[in-house]
Amino acid sequence: MNRNAHASENRKSVTVIGLGPMGQAMAGVYLERGYQVTVWNRTPDKADELAARGAVKASSINEALAANELVVLSLTDYDVMYAILEPVSEHLSGKVLVNLSSDTAEKVRKAAKWLTGRGASLITGGVQVPPSGIGKPDSSTYYSGPEEVFEAYRKDLEVLTCTDYRGEDPGLAMLYYQIQMDIFWTSMLSYLHALAVAGANGITAEQFLPYASATLSSLPAFVEFYTPRLDSGKHPGDVDRLAMGYASVEHVVHTTEDAGIDIALPSAVLDIFKRGMEKGHAGDSFTSLIEIFKKSFGVRT
Numbered sequence: 001m002n003r004n005a006h007a008s009e010n011r012k013s014v015t016v017i018g019l020g021p022m023g024q025a026m027a028g029v030y031l032e033r034g035y036q037v038t039v040w041n042r043t044p045d046k047a048d049e050l051a052a053r054g055a056v057k058a059s060s061i062n063e064a065l066a067a068n069e070l071v072v073l074s075l076t077d078y079d080v081m082y083a084i085l086e087p088v089s090e091h092l093s094g095k096v097l098v099n100l101s102s103d104t105a106e107k108v109r110k111a112a113k114w115l116t117g118r119g120a121s122l123i124t125g126g127v128q129v130p131p132s133g134i135g136k137p138d139s140s141t142y143y144s145g146p147e148e149v150f151e152a153y154r155k156d157l158e159v160l161t162c163t164d165y166r167g168e169d170p171g172l173a174m175l176y177y178q179i180q181m182d183i184f185w186t187s188m189l190s191y192l193h194a195l196a197v198a199g200a201n202g203i204t205a206e207q208f209l210p211y212a213s214a215t216l217s218s219l220p221a222f223v224e225f226y227t228p229r230l231d232s233g234k235h236p237g238d239v240d241r242l243a244m245g246y247a248s249v250e251h252v253v254h255t256t257e258d259a260g261i262d263i264a265l266p267s268a269v270l271d272i273f274k275r276g277m278e279k280g281h282a283g284d285s286f287t288s289l290i291e292i293f294k295k296s297f298g299v300r301t
Contacts (some may be wrong), residue, residue: 012036014156015068016041017061017084019046021131022100023074026160028057029135033159040064065091070153074099078111087239093119096149098157100125100141105171105178112145121149124170126177140164144172185218187216193256195264200259226287235281235288242289243282246273 012035016027019041027050030037040048040058051057058064059129061084065071075081085092097120097150099111112122123145131138143150150165157163166172174278191212198208229235249270256263272289281288 012156013068013070014038015040015058015064015071017041017064017071017073018074018080018101019050020074020076020126023072024050025131026072026100026135027072028053029271031055032135035159038064058103061085061088062091065095069096070095070156071095072095073097073099073101075099077101078103078107081111082114085226089118095120096106096123096153097121098123098125098153101176102126103174105175108174109169109171122170123150123153124173125155125157126173126180127226128160128180134160137162142166142173142176144168144174189265191216195263196270197256197259199259200293225264226285227289229285230287230290235285235291237279237283237285240285241282242273242276242284242286246270246277246282249273 010234012033014030015038016023016033017040017101019027019039022042023039027037027039031050032054035055037050037054038049038056040061040063041047044057047057053294056067058067065088074082075084078099081099081101092115095143097115099108108124112124114170115122123143123224126142129133129139130135140163141157141161142164143157144166145168147165147168150163154163154165164176166176195205196206225239227282228277249266253263253270255265256266272292273286275292276282276284276286276289279292281291
């Protein structure tokens with residue numbers, strides 16, 4: 001494929017495969033920006049609304065692939081990608097597939113090898129916003145894969161969101177996405193748990209809002225402070241000590257019990273603190289718990 005020719009011609013044409021809420025949003029934004037959009041979905045009627053807006057509704061996956069060199073995938077996971085593309089793998093040669101589906105970094109790397117073996121290129125992405133954020137200037141997506149290919153199609157991808165290219169390793173975009181999800185879901189679940197305890201004590205979500213927001217807003221300063229210490233592998237107990245943290249979490253568990261709320265979440269946190277104590281980190285910073293995480297499953301340090 002002549003990617004330089006694509007960059008110079010700036011042909012505004014794309015195929016979108018997978019028309020769940022995210023795929024619908026992506027195809028819709030491409031139409032709004034003047035692209036010729038071909039769409040395909042395993043459930044054909046999901047393409048009807050986009051077709052009414054000017055998209056070409058492909059009658060088969062072969063037709064969808066033949067329409068454009070650039071193919072954007074928005075699927076449940078990479079297993080669905082294989083289910084769709086394996087039967088037509090002879091038609092993948094010369095295609096640039098931008099897979100914005102969620103999965104693991106290792107599965108993404110295997111998919112990159114699979115597609116390369118069939119003459120296609122894979123750019124992987126981790127979208128950092130819900131469907132409502134597609135097309136918004138403050139939205140962003142992690143990308144990784146062959147840099148030359150990414151640069152040739154950067155402007156096409158920037159129609160969807162800002163782009164944050166993480167490197168040649170195809171698994172990097174998904175890795176950045178999943179570790180962000182690790183923070184997001186854990187934080188939001190802790191908020192719901194705290195709100196349940198608050199509600200059991202007559203405090204409404206609206207009353208709790210400014211206090212929850214203040215706590216969450218304070219976290220970036222803590223993250224910034226501890227970053228150089230974590231990178232150096234040092235966990236001095238000059239600012240905080242694990243033993244103090246253990247006592248604090250223990251109080252959270254007891255408060256939860258008193259409120260009649262499920263203690264599973266804070267108990268899991270307390271167990272991690274306890275394991276750190278048992279490993280001799282009582283006088284170290286709570287950040288020493290990262291060593292517990294690393295060693296639990298034999299992660300290389």
